Amino acid sequence: MDLFQKKLGAVFDVELLGDKWHTGILVDAGQDILVLYNGERYIYIPSFHILNVSLNTKKSSTDFSALTEKPINSDKISYRKILMNSKGVFTEIFVSGYQPIHGYITHIMTNYFEFYSPVYKTMFIPLNHLKWLVPYSDYQTPYQLDKKFFPVNPSDLPLSRSFEEQLKKLEGKLVVFDLGRSPNKIGLLKEIENNVVHMITAEGRTFYTNIQHIKSVHSPTM
Structure with missing residues (x-):
């Protein structure tokens, strides 16, 4: 481009x-x-x-109002460089549905990144599902929380290189896909095989989901 x-x-x-x-x-x-x-x-x-x-x-x-200083600067920008430079900056991201997510990028892996939200806690988001990113100024924090009352505490779950490998570590745990937009997005992650996710919902229904269409993951166990 x-x-x-x-x-x-x-x-x-x-x-x-x-x-x-x-x-x-x-x-x-x-x-x-x-x-x-x-x-x-x-x-x-x-x-x-x-x-x-x-x-x-x-x-x-x-x-438009006068340009302000860009919160993220890079000599020759790229998607990955912007993500790297956004680490530790209060950021709004949009992944799916109609609701943006606010928090901090904490780690960037091969095909996904870890995001810490004060609402959803640790999240894993595939790189190809981020629609846009809006970094805020240095002095801003989520929900105007005082920084001393807002520690960024990502999960201590070790990070794998790929999104698929990371999801494997959540087998046997309760997970929420895509912010839980529908009942079949919340349940027990039974297993993952050949990029197909086997999930059991609260009602005991079984769903098989193509991992390529999962836009975000978080879990109450993290």
């Missing part, structure tokens, strides 16, 4: 899969990520979910 380097400063509409939209000034672009400023926040959008990008002919950069 380096071709967008020539369009920095222009206003774009970015359409994402799932009928999601962002409009803002294009302030940076890498091979696999775009950065928009919407007048209030910087939005980092990985290319995985970008469906269309079009110039907005009704707005100009003067329609």
Whole structure:
């Protein structure tokens, strides 16, 4: 997506899969990520979910408030570099449904990252399911909690290199997929075989889920 380097400063509409939209000034672009400023926040959008990008002919950069200092800086940006530079920064991420998640990126592995949320605690999120990321200023904390009352305590569960291997460590435990958007997303993770997850719900129903479609995982045991 380096071709967008020539369009920095222009206003774009970015359409994402799932009928999601962002409009803002294009302030940076890498091979696999775009950065928009919407007048209030910087939005980092990985290319995985970008469906269309079009110039907005009704707005100009003067329609947005003055640019503030970017919370994350990198000479030549990429999706992985942005994740690395976001570690320890209070961040909003959007993965699925209609509800963003707030917290901190704590570790980045081969194809997933560990995220600590004060609400959901430790979460595992595949890299290809992050739709966008919004880092906050250094002085901001989730829910305006005082930093001394908000320790970041990720799970002590050892991290595997791949998302699939990490889920194997949760076999026999209660898990929640995709923030529990439906009853078949919450249950006992019985086993994983050939990228198929075998789960048993509270009602005793059995579901088999393709691991490639799991967008986030957290567990009350972590």
